[in-house]
Amino acid sequence: MDLRAYYRKVREIGETIHDPYVVVVSHETPDGGRAGERSEVSRGLAAQLIAQGKARLASPAEAQAFHSEAESAREQVEEERLGRKVQLAVVSEDSFRKMKENSRKGAADKQRSESNG
Numbered sequence: 001m002d003l004r005a006y007y008r009k010v011r012e013i014g015e016t017i018h019d020p021y022v023v024v025v026s027h028e029t030p031d032g033g034r035a036g037e038r039s040e041v042s043r044g045l046a047a048q049l050i051a052q053g054k055a056r057l058a059s060p061a062e063a064q065a066f067h068s069e070a071e072s073a074r075e076q077v078e079e080e081r082l083g084r085k086v087q088l089a090v091v092s093e094d095s096f097r098k099m100k101e102n103s104r105k106g107a108a109d110k111q112r113s114e115s116n117g
Helices: 003-016 041-049 060-084 093-116
Strands: 022-024 037-043 056-058
Touching: 003 041, 022 041, 022 060, 037 041, 037 060, 041 056
Parallel strands: none
Antiparallel strands: 022 037, 022 056
8 A cells, every 4th residue: 555645635635624523433344343333533634534535524404313322321421420329318316316406206107196196
């Protein structure tokens, strides 16, 4: 392979890509690459993948779908992370005593009402 021709081709492809990051769609390759996989990559890497015949630029609709799916996945992960988060409340000693007394009064009232009923 002529390296000069390869890098010229990469440079030419890179010049046609205006965004710093783009979505590419993979082609099936003999070394096990699967067709249809979408990824967001830098302009330089996209140019290399396209020059090597391993990928193509995604259409605007494909890129929008990729970004929507990625955002949904991010939101889901964030919700799960917040759900696992332990929440603590700092309570003063006086407040703790009052809550404890109120709890005892509530339990005693409940016990009286059950024995009367």
